[in-house]
Amino acid sequence: MASERRSVLERALRILASFQNSGGPLTLSEIGRRSGIPLTTTHRIVNELHEWGALERDHEGRYRIGLRLWEVAAHAPRSVGLQRTALPFMQDLYETTHRGVHLAVREGNEVIFVERFVTPDSASSGPRVGGRYPLHATAVGLVLLAHAPVEVQEEVLGGPLESYTPHTYSSSRELRHVLAEVRRSGYAVSDRQINPAFASIAAPIHDADREVVAALSLIIPHTEPYGPSLAYLVQVTTRGISRKLQKDPEPDV
Template identity: 45%
Template sequence: MTLTSRTFEVLAAFTPEHRTRRLAELAATSGLPLTTTHRIVADLVRCGALERAPDGSLHVGLRLWEIGSLAPRGNALRDVALPFLEDLYVATRENVQLAVREGLESVFVERLTGREAVTVMTRVGTRFPLTSTGVGRALLAHAPADVQEAALARPVRRWTPFTEVDPARLRAGLAEVRRTGVAVSDREVTRDAVSVAAPVRGPGGDVVAAVSLVVRHGTVSPPALGPAVRAAALGISRALGAPPSAVRKSLWREEPAPADAAQDRDPPAPSPRPGGPP
């Protein structure tokens, strides 16, 4: 293991659940000897990548955040997308999310939410498997074939009783995403939330991100949310410089049909009032 990989093992020990760590915890979590961890931590503190609190505990430093903010698929994408995300949020007052794909996971790079919006598990920087979330499915549906097969070959975590875990049904769902231009995750991560997502295309025409709207289950039917989410995704695609031919692929799509009875879903709620869902 190189020094760089060992350094990343130490940094990876910090998670949303463990934002503060002590030296011994870093060594245990990274699997590195205590002396090696001490040496790496000392270097990271000197350069500002880690900071030490008065009680001796360690947390991620501002310098590391400054460097991370330069990632083109993070803040650069966020800067272009934010006006469209804000428009979608103002129209709905619901959770609006933007994510990119990294390997077999989606990484959330932006999230807007209101006080009365349904609680979600995501935050900026959160990673989720591609198979269960709305943005994940929008990204996976347009990923290379080998990525799709690798994702479907892995065991799918059953977050709720509604989580789809059957590879054949998931594969059929991805085909539906490509047909309609919209991905739906209905109570598949939390029991009270529905996510509707659409892909975002970049300058080369490839899907580079996905935008989603997450609402409380039973307030609005997923098909009613599709046009607004797709419009936001198309606006971001154009702002990123997606070629007109790629944008046209997403312009005229049929709305996704309500989930079938075989999945034992509740019937869709009435369409939202003008101005967006409550």
């Protein structure tokens, strides 16, 4: 009986996960295909999730993530306190540079974006809040990987490095050198590694225990010059967030 309950829960989680990077609402058939679950089972579980409020259905019968699920997720302590602290600093950086600003945390071998300010030219191209990328492919990911436990670094370095563009780091030897430079300089640069039109500069955010708990990046068109001056602005912003976290720590940040 316990294994049966776990099976149902695992399938429900797979259904919810099918909405990641979906780009919009999904039909029942699309949910079944993306989750790999038989259509009859998908229909039953989707109905239950819809009744609870985890999914919503539009007038065309397609499904999307519901507000009830968002309400529950909004209480996740690792992102709530961080977002609350970081938002004023992010807005200042955005208004100073008129460029996109992203805030992210590490979850396993991936980076999750938890907040962002976007410009009109980057709104459709950047990761959405809740979006994920491998650690090696973004500036925030490079920062978080550079300060991750050694076992996490070795797992990433020893595994396949997915390429999104010709500029994505695909050599473990090169990536190891990059991570050492990130620790030395205090910031990371990702030049067209995800999107060939943009580059990003990121720096770490430290909590009350001086541990790196997040990273913040500035997104700029790759045709614009970038260097120490922009890196300094990003570092000033992350230091301000870090000082605030250290002065008024949130539980489980």
